[in-house]
Structures are given as structure tokens and as C-alpha cells.
Amino acid sequence: MKKWKEYKYTEIASLIGGGTPKTTKKAYWNGRIPWLSVKDFCGGSKYVYNTEKTITDLGLINSSTKLLNKDDIIISARGTVGEIAMLPFEMAFNQSCFGIRANNNRILPDYLYYLTKTKVRELQHASHGAVFNTITKNTFENIICQIPPLEQQKQISTILSSLDDKIELNRRINDNL
Template identity: 60%
Template sequence: MSFYESKWGEVKLSSIIDIIGGGTPKTRVKEYWNGNIPWLSVVDFNSGRKYVSSTEKTITEKGLKESSTKLLNKGDIIISARGTVGALAMLSLPMAFNQSCYGIKAKDNLTTNDYVFYLLKDTVSNLLQISHGGVFDTITKQTFDEIKINLPPLPEQKAIANTLSSLDNKIDLLHRQNKTLEGLSKALFRQFFVEEINEEWEEESLSSIAYFLNGLACQKFPPKNEIDKLPVLKIKDLKSGISDSSDFASTEVNEKYLVQNGDVIFSWSASLVVKIWDGEDCILNQHLFKVTSERFPKWFYYLWSKYHLDMFIAIAKAHATTMGHIKRGDLDDAMVIIPPPSELAKMSKTFTPLIDKIIANNQQIKQVEKLRDTLLPKLMSGEVRMQL
């Protein structure tokens, strides 16, 4: 085992990558849309995860051919260039992309896509510092010319990328496990409460089986110092997580508004979501419910809230003016089937391990992410060197 002896060299970031602009097919031309080609915008990859495998929108071959959008290959990199600057992912399959993003490809024999991905993660703060401001922050191709990096020899680049990739692959595996567990929970719930339901079981409203605590107007509780504060959980954070741009509030609020990993959170306004919170400790903001119950286990009120979500989304769309939402009366109207205590106990033996595993996986994801984020700047700067 020995350290790499070859020297690192300073180069422009733009000299080791190819930068590709995207575009949008004309929205009024129906023949351009709803095809078999995934088409990326920043909403598809701003979750912080390494890989992006699906998109909200798709385009046709005709849309690709007759517009300025480009097709990236599996393993290529996508980075947001406007608004939310610096969101980053690698493609799990070929995808096209819009003009608010750049496609990035490593130049052969100089570097690899995997290494460039982590290099970009490490330099996002620099991209933000020199982004061309205005109404929105923007990075241009010139921005990449203005950033100089210290580049190790190719073998060391590959070793660094392999080390960090192994951690991201673990994170991705845990996310995929959770997706499977969520799907299994949903299928079993449907079997027990829809397909094989006992018509003699009682019904209650969703609002009666659980307590839906609405969040605070957290701007009224600003931090009093740099120690006694916590990030504010807002609707956008349910997808992307707490970030450096998150707001903070004082910890001197009623402890019932504290949100911890494993709590059930329900966004009842704008983007309606029911989620088991998978992030750090934070404070519940308005437009979010923290859902708890003294009568029923977590799996029961979580899955019933998820079951009614499509109906709530339809109600919110009907209410929408500038921002759709539901009311507490809608929780009263959503009915829940209550099995007898003996049946509920049997079901808990099936559902509780599934939900507990999801929560445990979420906690492990955060631990691995912390390790990756600690190693990243040390490996990229050469503070920690790889060995053969």
C-alpha cells in the first residue's frame, strides 16, 4: 500500500469537461410531448440524490429533433443553471433536458463522469459565488472558465470517485428498499381495507383517529442566538430536505412543534404530501400538519392519510385560486375503517416492522450522507489521500 506520488495540477474546470445546453420543444405542439423520451427540469433532480431515474414530463422523437433540447447518455451529468443554481445529478438512463440546465460530460483521458460529479458537488459554492445575478442567479459556460481546480492524476481521480460512489450507492440502495417497503405497505393496506374489508367494522373520520397539529408562523419566533435555534420545516423541504438556505427559528417554542426523524408530516397546502420525515430535527412551519395519535399505531394513521391523499389533492385543485389547499372539514369527511382491537393487533405485526424499517433506513441514509459530505472536501482538496 502506498500513497500516489504523482503531483496534482491546477486547471480550469472548463478544460476537462464538455458543456451542453438544453432546450424546450414548443409547448403548443402536441406532437412534441408525452412521448418515450424523459425530459428533465430542475424539479426532477433537486432532491440531493446522486441518480435521477424519472421525470415529470416526456417528449417525442419529433420533439427532440425539432427543438434545441439535447439527449444525454446514461451516466452523464445534469446541473441546474438558473434559479436554483447547482442542483446536480447523474442520469440513470438517456434523457433530454431544458434550457435551465447544462449537460456535463467528462473529457476522455482527462477525467471521468463520476469524478466530475463529485468535483461539481465540491465546487457548487464557487459556482454560486460567481453566478451572474439579477432577478435569478445564473451560471453560464463562462462561469466554468472562471473556476480553477486542483486536479489529481487520473488513477487517483478514479479511486476518489469509487470511494464516494460506494457511499452514494449505499444511499441509493436504502432509498430503493424504502420504495419497495412503501409499495408493499400500500398493497397490503389495500388488501386488508379495500379488497377484503369486513363490512361490519366501524367507521370514523380521519380527524378522529389522529391529531393533526398545524405548524407555526415561524417568522414570529426568530432565533435569539446562534445556538438555541433549529431549521424551519417548510413544504419545499419535504422533497429536497433541509439545506443551507433554510430559515431558522428559536427553540423556545412549544415542544409539540418539534419535528424529528420518523414523524408523520402532512402538507395540506400547495403541494399536498404525506411523508414520514427523514431529515434532521426541525420546527413545524404553517401549512404543514404533524400527525400523531394516542389511540392508534403510526402505520394506521400514516397509511390512512396516504390512502385519502388523491382525494385531498382533487379537493385542493377545486379550491385553488393562487394556492390549492384542504380544510379541516375535509379531514372530517374522510372516513376510516376501524378493525376490532384483536384484528388491529394482528395487522400491526405485519405493518409495524415495515414502517420501522423505513424509519431505520432513513436514519442510516442520514448517517451515510454525513460521512460522504465530510469526506468529499477532504478528498477533493488532497487533505486525505487515497492509497493503492
Template identity: 60%
Template sequence: MAEWQKTLLIDIVNLIGGGTPKTSKAEYWGGNINWLSVKDFNNENRYVYFTEKTITEEGLNNSSTKLLKRDDIIISARGTVGELAMIPFPMAFNQSCYGIRAKEGIDNTFLYYLIKNSVRKLKAMTHGSVFDTITRDTFANIEVAIPDTQMQHRIAKMLVAIDDKIENNQRINNNLEHQMETLFRSLFVENVNSAWQEGVLSDLGTIVAGGTPSKAKPKYYAEHGIAWITPKDLSLNKSKFISHGENDISELGFSKSSTTKMPAGTVLFSSRAPIGYIAIAANELTTNQGFKSVVPNENIGTAFMYFLLKWLLPTIERMASGSTFKEISGTGMKSVPVVIPDDKTIAQFNDFCSPIFQQQEILEAENIRLSNIRDALLPKLMSGELDVSDIDL
């Protein structure tokens, strides 16, 4: 560490500003240039591969947005600050982000992890009266220590090995998910049996709302108590299976609120702000009032209900109401129209999905462990506390 050079973050990066082509100019949009905004970030991957919108060469040339190169870095700088990713191929981006390009002598991937380790400091130094903002001055107030190029490569390689394993597990799970979705569409959408009966969602399971113990009563919450899930937990945790949220509640808190204990296999469905976060309870748990979850009937099963709710999401959104934000009520959720397949076809689908669900849950658990290991190693590697010069990579 004594040989590492102390410097300011601003001195080792080139910051690049983004921009938005005029939305009134149709000829600026829908081209072959990816245009990245904050909503495109995906914290599960080091790289951002997909963007919701694209722009044309004309849009690029007639706006302040710039093209980032492969292995440049992008950070969200306004509103939701500190989301971080690397660029796999040239992309443009909007003004709510900064592009970051390593200066000579700085390894791009090492820089990515260095900034990732500094995100908490960056967030603590945000400006803005309306919403948090990272400015160029923010980067000028972050001191970092930089090893020689060889050590940068070694540290980056060590962290990349972990992230590559995480991303590979995600690719496997995504592929498995696609296979199950394809079978669901084939069995229950494209080849609906005319003999199947029409019904409503409550015919297939019990709709369960949640509740929140008083936040003014600390004794209603516990460090290791009853699992209690909020929509925020599902926004932060992209896993399909969830066992605990940010907070647990105590037995006293449970008894003093309207929340309900639901068994493992319950399909959680956020009913407001936003509608449509979907996850599966990995164990007994409770939720706040932002859910209308479904405990599937025994003959229906978790897998069928999970994919059914994903398929029904557009219908549920249309049925929602509210002036401040859209919400689907308990009555509305119960009355969502469905076609009820025969038990044999549902069982066929559930039997196909059961071992896949088990594998997905195993891979998600492994990714959580790997993420925890990476996050524990990151500050130690970036401070020089851990010496990796003799590790065979």
C-alpha cells in the same frame, strides 16, 4: 497533491445546452424520451431516474434540446442554481440546465464529485439581474486540481460507496412507505365501513398554528435552544422525521411569540407556500405560522394521522384560498371533512406501522450521519489533503 494538475473547470468538461419543444405542439410531448427540468432534481440521489414530462422524437428533433448519455452530469443553471445529478440513461433537458460531459482522461463520477465540491464557488459567481444564472464564463473562473486517472477512480469509488449506502437505505424506506400506504388505502379508502361516522379533522386531533419571534431581536434565537421548524426546513430536509430546523429559538423568543410547543409524534403540515409539506416531530418542537399541524388524539395515533393527511392533501388544497398564494386557515383545517374509523381498525393499522416507523427513523438518522461524513471527506479528497492511494478499496 504536488502531482495533481491545476486547470480550469471549463477545460475538462464539454457543456451542453438544453431546450424546450414548443408547448403548443401536442405531437412533441408525451413520448418515450425523458425531459428533465429543475423540478425533477432530487438531492437525495446521485442519479435522476424520473422526470415529470416526456417528449417525442419529433419534439427532440424540432427543438434545441439535446440527449445526454449515461453518466453525463446535469446542473441547474438558472433560478435555483447548483442542483446536481448524474444521468442513468439517455435524457433530454430544458434550457435552465447545463449538461456536462467529461473530456478524455476525466472520470465521469470523479467529475460529478469535483463539481459537487465546487457548487459553492459556482453559486458565488452567478450572473443575472432577475434571477441567478450560471453561464459558461462561470465554469471558466473555477480552478480545480486533477489527479491521474487511477487516483480519480479511487476517490470516486470511496465516495460512491457512501452514496450507495445512503441510496440503499432510501430504497428500503420507500419500500416500507409503499407497504404502509397500501394498507392504509385498503383499510380506510377501499373498504370503508358504512357504520363509520362522518366528522371533521378537529375530531381526530388538535390543530396547532405556529409563530415567529421577532427577527430584529437576536436574543430571541439560540444556537441550541427550542427546535423551531419552517416550511423551508421541510423543503431542504426530505426526511420523514424532523428534530430541528435551520434555527432554534430561545425560551425568551418562545415566550414573546405565538408559537406553541408540540410533542413528539405531532404531524407537521405546511399550510402555505406551499401547502402540503408533511413530516413527523421526532421530539418536542415549535413551528412558524406557515403550519397547521395536528397533535393526534391518543386513540388516533401518529401513523394514522400522517397517512390521513397525505390522503387528504387534494381536499385541503381545494379548500385553500388567497390571492397572492393559497393558504388553508386554522378554521378551514379544523373543518376538513373526514370519515372516522373505529378504534380497533385504527389500532390495527398503528400497530402495523409502529415498528416500521422506528426502522425508518433509524435509517434516516444513519443517512444524516453518512451524508455528514461524505460532506466532510469531499473537500479533503478533492484537495488531495487525504491520500487514499494505500486504502484497500
């Protein structure tokens, strides 16, 4: 069996900053692109499917927001630090969050999601700020991770994902009741 390797978090994932299109420009809002804020994914589900707000292509182009890909991760970085979700399709997001993209040569996106969930307390402990607790890109630089080989990551992620699927199904059943 291959050995696990130690990496800094920033060696296994890229961090992407978000932004907000000018709210006074109506041409930037109510478009086809889902635009995430923390309240959209603070329910504890693995995936976030709906956003309260959407932006237009103009809003995306004319702001600092970025488009995250399917299977990227979103984490709240200010205020309520450590809310986390995975994306089932492309979405843009605000500056109170970081997008996290797996370095696929070292880590699978699903495994990175579960690993990041285990690091939330460490991130919260390292947060700082006078008004709001905040984590920065430098916060992730100090997070050390033990990573198994890709095949083992796949096995672990498959088990955890099946449990999440069952939890989500139960949540939907409860919502219908």
C-alpha cells in the same frame, strides 16, 4: 506518485445547453425520451431515474434541447443554481440546466460528478441576475480544479460511489417505511 494537475473546469468538461420543445405542439410531447427539468433532480440523489415529462423524437429534432448520454451530469443553472445529478441513461433537458460531459482523457465521469459537487458553492457565489440567479458557460471558465491522475480518480470515485449507494439504499428503505 504522479502529481495533480491544474485545469480550468472547461478544460476537463464540455458544457451542453438544453431547450424546450414548443409546448403547443402535441406531437413533441409524451414520447419515449425523458426530459429533465430541475424539479426532477433536486432530491439530492446521485442519479435521476424519472422525469415528470417526456418528449418525442420530433420534439428533440425540432427544438434546442440536446440528448445527454449515460454518465453525463446535469446541473441547474437558473433559479436554484447548483442542483446536480448524474444520468443512468440518455435524457433530454431544458434551458434552465447545463449538461456536463467529462473529457475522458483528463477526468472520469464519476470523479467529475464529485468534483462538481465540491464546486457548487463557488458557482453559486459567481451567479448573477436581476430576477433569477444564473450561471453561464463563462462562469465555469473561471473555476480552477486540481485533478489527480486517472487511477487515483478511480480510487476516490469508487469510495464516494459506495457511500452514495448506501445513502440511496437507506433513502429507499425509509420511503418504504
